[in-house]
Amino acid sequence: MIYKSRSESAELLILDSLNKRMSLTEKDKQHYLVLRKGYEGEVLFDSMTEKLECDCLILNDLLLRINHTIFQIDALMITFDTMYLFEVKNYEGDFYYEDDKLYLANKTEVTNPINQLRRSETLLRQLLQSLGDHTPIQGKVIFINPEFTLFQAPLNKPFILPTQVNRFLKRINSNPSKLNRKHRILAEKLTSLHLTESPYQQLPSYSYDDVQKGIICDRCQSFEVFVEGKRCICGDCGGEEKLSEALLRTIEVFKLLFPERKINTNEFYNWCNEVVSKERIRRFLRKNLNMVGIHQWAFFE
Ligand SMILES: [Zn+2]
Structure with a gap:
């Protein structure tokens, strides 16, 4: 079940309104479209995880801090014996993988989401340990867009490709174990630690006179x-x-x-x-x- 739901960030809402009321620079517009697309991908993934019937707690969109370092999690799923950490990517089109790097078909390198996933995993592990929890974490990059293709996809990377998402979730869904009080306390604790104000906001400067x-x-x-x-x-x-x-x-x-x-x-x-x-x-x-x-x-x- 969804324990913490997702909503559009203040950054996205502000950019959305500014986009309608003033002309954004190309760079701001691009940033806005990337955020919008990312959000849509996350919502699509949510629509799949919310159908799960197994006993699990899903915490969508967490912004957490450990030792002055802030990290963001697209979706976290607490099951009986594993905590799944999902990095959701709404990439679209043809990509290929080479020497631990991810490229668009035209050879432009794009950020490899594994790096972000590993960072979040490490920081989450530290945070859980500080809370006295030692549940194993499984991090996965979910490529949610059905129009995404990854050539030379490595077998040993934590990628879930669009054609695998359903089967992956089905496997989680078949777990009959029931959660207990400990899991619920953990979900509550993590939700209470969620930061509402992101330090990463990239907003253009604007004034009252600028907007329609x-x-x-x-x-x-x-x-x-x-x-x-x-x-x-x-x-x-x-x-x-x-x-x-x-x-x-x-x-x-x-x-x-x-x-x-x-x-x-x-x-x-x-x-x-x-x-x-x-x-x-x-x-x-x-x-x-x-x-x-x-x-x-x-x-x-
Ligand atoms: Zn109208």
Whole structure:
């Protein structure tokens, strides 16, 4: 069962919003697309592990620290006698393996995920030992994309290729052993050690003036949205949404991008590109956020 679920990182959410609201540099855009693709691969793997019926605890997306060193785990699976550590890669296309290196078909070398896997394994082992646990760890690189091919794939490496993932999980699923209290305590401990703020975030610098204001259509990402009664209608695709829902989404993006800015009626009115009346903005904020202070100094949290 899924003990800790995965959600999009703040970094990915911010890049996602910035990508819609400003033009990213080629480098930032590339970084965003790599993160997005990686996340989609992880979600695909989650959709397979969540179907497992054997007694196991799955902890998705852990950021842990041991002796001032931080490491990230895509997915960890606690079974009766083994802890599986998964590094999930959503690589797509033809690759080949040579002298412990991984290359694209055009001979460009890409990061060999084994190095990352080994590092995480070592650090996890140290962390478990510090918690008095000595469960053996099995690290695997999961190549999840069905369009991934690895030529000259070595037999002695911990790779699970796309055509093997199902069988690999089936084998784990056939383990009849039941977990006990010790396993659950360990899962709880590891989850409690999860760090929420990643030190690896690579975000472009941006300011309030850089980003496009407005409500974005949930269906087609257009800014051509207008309000009619209690609904928000997209002038491009005709999609309709409850105004209250569109405003909630829009304020979440505002808080995510500008956590230091105080929210008041004028500010949010401006953020919505003035397509919603101030009176409605005021009512929305009163209903959904907490007001701090009074009169013209009031703001919302
Ligand atoms: Zn639309």
